[in-house]
Amino acid sequence: MADAVTVAPRGPVAAALDDTVTVFVRQALPTLRSPSGLVFGMLQPLVFLALFGPLLDGTGTTEAFGLGDAGGDTWQWFVPGVLIMLALFGTTGTGYMLLTEMQTGSHERLLVTPVGRTAMLAGRTLNDVATLVAQAVLIVAVMVPFGFDLHLPGALLGLGVLAVLGVALGALSHALAIACREQQESFYMIQSSIQFPLLFLSGLMLPLEAAPGWMEAAGRLNPLTYVVEALRALFDGRVVVGDVGWGVAVVAALAGVGLAVGTRAMRRANA
Amino acid sequence: MIEARQLARTFTTKAGVVEAVAGIDLDVEEGELVAFLGPNGAGKSTTLRMLTTLLPPTSGSAVVAGHDVVREPAAVRRQIGYIGQGNGAGHYHQVRDEVVLQGRAYGLGWRAAARRADELLDALQLGSLAMRTAGTLSGGQRRRLDIALGLVHAPRLLFLDEPSTGLDPQNRAHLWDHVLGVRERFGTTLFLTTHYLEEADTMAERVMVIDHGRVIADDTPARLKADLAGDRLVLALADPADAGPTREAAERLAPIHAFEADGATVHLRVPGGAEVVPPLLRELDHRGVVVRSAEVVRPTLDDVFLALTGRSLREESEAGAPEPGAVESGPPGGGPPGGGASDPAGAEVAA
Numbered sequence: 001m002a003d004a005v006t007v008a009p010r011g012p013v014a015a016a017l018d019d020t021v022t023v024f025v026r027q028a029l030p031t032l033r034s035p036s037g038l039v040f041g042m043l044q045p046l047v048f049l050a051l052f053g054p055l056l057d058g059t060g061t062t063e064a065f066g067l068g069d070a071g072g073d074t075w076q077w078f079v080p081g082v083l084i085m086l087a088l089f090g091t092t093g094t095g096y097m098l099l100t101e102m103q104t105g106s107h108e109r110l111l112v113t114p115v116g117r118t119a120m121l122a123g124r125t126l127n128d129v130a131t132l133v134a135q136a137v138l139i140v141a142v143m144v145p146f147g148f149d150l151h152l153p154g155a156l157l158g159l160g161v162l163a164v165l166g167v168a169l170g171a172l173s174h175a176l177a178i179a180c181r182e183q184q185e186s187f188y189m190i191q192s193s194i195q196f197p198l199l200f201l202s203g204l205m206l207p208l209e210a211a212p213g214w215m216e217a218a219g220r221l222n223p224l225t226y227v228v229e230a231l232r233a234l235f236d237g238r239v240v241v242g243d244v245g246w247g248v249a250v251v252a253a254l255a256g257v258g259l260a261v262g263t264r265a266m267r268r269a270n271a
Numbered sequence: 272m273i274e275a276r277q278l279a280r281t282f283t284t285k286a287g288v289v290e291a292v293a294g295i296d297l298d299v300e301e302g303e304l305v306a307f308l309g310p311n312g313a314g315k316s317t318t319l320r321m322l323t324t325l326l327p328p329t330s331g332s333a334v335v336a337g338h339d340v341v342r343e344p345a346a347v348r349r350q351i352g353y354i355g356q357g358n359g360a361g362h363y364h365q366v367r368d369e370v371v372l373q374g375r376a377y378g379l380g381w382r383a384a385a386r387r388a389d390e391l392l393d394a395l396q397l398g399s400l401a402m403r404t405a406g407t408l409s410g411g412q413r414r415r416l417d418i419a420l421g422l423v424h425a426p427r428l429l430f431l432d433e434p435s436t437g438l439d440p441q442n443r444a445h446l447w448d449h450v451l452g453v454r455e456r457f458g459t460t461l462f463l464t465t466h467y468l469e470e471a472d473t474m475a476e477r478v479m480v481i482d483h484g485r486v487i488a489d490d491t492p493a494r495l496k497a498d499l500a501g502d503r504l505v506l507a508l509a510d511p512a513d514a515g516p517t518r519e520a521a522e523r524l525a526p527i528h529a530f531e532a533d534g535a536t537v538h539l540r541v542p543g544g545a546e547v548v549p550p551l552l553r554e555l556d557h558r559g560v561v562v563r564s565a566e567v568v569r570p571t572l573d574d575v576f577l578a579l580t581g582r583s584l585r586e587e588s589e590a591g592a593p594e595p596g597a598v599e600s601g602p603p604g605g606g607p608p609g610g611g612a613s614d615p616a617g618a619e620v621a622a
Contacts, residue, residue, distance in 0.1 A: 008380075
């Protein structure tokens with residue numbers, strides 16, 4: 001063992017960025033070491049893609065409503081929704097990992113180090129975003145041979161919007177985890193009771209135009225609806241449209257709220 | 272190295288306000304090895320969590336490694352190491368990765384952190400497990416990894432919360448070898464909590480006994496035992512009626528802390544028991560009291576705790592752990608003054 005360990009002093013900003021990278025790498029490492037973990041978090045969206053997509057196609061729903069770029073191409077309409085589903089099923093649950101680490105002592109171990117609390121949230125959220133984008137790229141790559149049209153500039157912007165949604169949901173998931181630390185089982189209860197209404201009221205599975213008036217109105221109150229519409233437009237190659245503007249505004253606001261709530265929770269969880 | 276004044280912490284629970292730590296003063300000098308001994312729920316961990324910036328005190332102050340725990344928590348964290356009750360490594364993380372990242376967390380560069388990790392894995396005989404995920408390690412291996420994590424930045428002050436709980440005797444001995452080795456090499460100040468009596472007795476140079484959130488004794492194990500407990504003498508008399516005269520004889524010779532007669536067997540608690548036995552036997556012989564056997568039982572820290580609180584720490588430890596911060600009622604009474612009847616340190620003296 002070396003006798004002394006010398007640490008060069010860092011400024012507050014450099015330290016915060018450095019800490020964020022450290023936490024991000026720590027969160028990402030298990031997946032990097034065994035990448036099969038990436039697919040594990042995609043199971044539900046994959047099931048919807050494989051078993052619900054064809055159903056949607058067969059019933060002619062997308063044709064009936066003239067959805068998708070070719071006036072009713074199911075995949076063009078449904079795949080962007082599946083990407084949102086990745087966020088809804090995967091990213092919203094990442095806080096549970098923090099709960100587990102609070103239980104075992106590995107979070108406590110980090111709390112005693114000089115790593116900043118904001119960096120703890122930022123690094124974890126960054127990993128949520130990286131995971132989400134990697135999964136989204138995987139889905140898009142798989143769907144191109146099945147006739148999904150790739151409009152590259154729009155698709156890249158779409159991934160950007162999805163990444164910002166990942167920031168929002170990842171940060172909120174960690175805030176939820178911290179709120180549930182006295183009663184772990186309530187985490188999944190709360191998560192799933194929020195996730196399904198958000199899913200159905202976003203027009204992600206079936207067009208809200210087909211829904212009764214009250215449901216469509218409720219869908220308009222769901223911020224996710226705007227993100228879904230923006231993503232559909234972008235993956236369709238329509239970049240300069242109102243849907244995209246609304247979606248970007250809503251997702252940016254969500255991320256702002258998520259980071260504020262998440263940072264506050266992380267700071268208060270332990271002084 | 273540690274200076275706490277009237278450090279206190281209360282918790283608000285459904286049952287009301289619980290005073291987990293009731294204003295303790297603490298001074299630990301550089302290089303000391305101090306054990307915090309007490310039953311579950313006595314306030315050991317709560318105190319440790321306040322000293323390590325994990326929990327803000329309700330009142331009072333603490334300066335740890337030169338910095339105030341409330342005003343400069345980040346500065347305290349840079350100076351101290353902490354090995355908690357749980358396991359520090361992530362279940363799905365590889366052993367080496369975690370040690371490297373711990374170095375990063377303390378501000379080491381990637382290369383310096385990697386070098387340091389390899390040194391520590393080597394020193395703690397974890398080198399061959401470097402690529403294993405922490406979840407697949409045995410309890411003893413995981414605890415060694417915890418030590419590696421706690422030592423990454425070569426702290427001057429190391430806190431250990433119940434470091435050997437759940438380890439078998441062999442792994443416990445290994446753990447102590449490593450911890451004492453570190454201390455010898457770097458002069459690290461060690462502050463640990465334990466509810467293992469033998470551990471506090473044999474390892475610590477100074478024992479602070481804590482009960483109901485208060486420090487009730489603070490000295491070397493030897494002095495605590497001599498001053499507070501004294502040896503236990505067990506005399507088997509031929510005639511139960513001689514118990515009274517035996518007590519009189521003993522009281523003339525030495526200050527008796529406790530006396531109890533159980534039929535023809537007499538229990539005495541007295542400081543310097545081995546020196547008391549010969550004159551006592553002569554005196555009893557002189558009075559015509561027939562003694563069949565005499566035994567001197569050296570005191571344990573449990574006897575100290577018993578003398579201080581009237582309760583046995585051994586029984587409380589075995590009663591299981593309550594919620595953190597909860598106050599234990601403990602079994603009523605203390606039983607006969609022979610809590611450690613199975614004490615292996617007992618010495619027979621033929622009569």
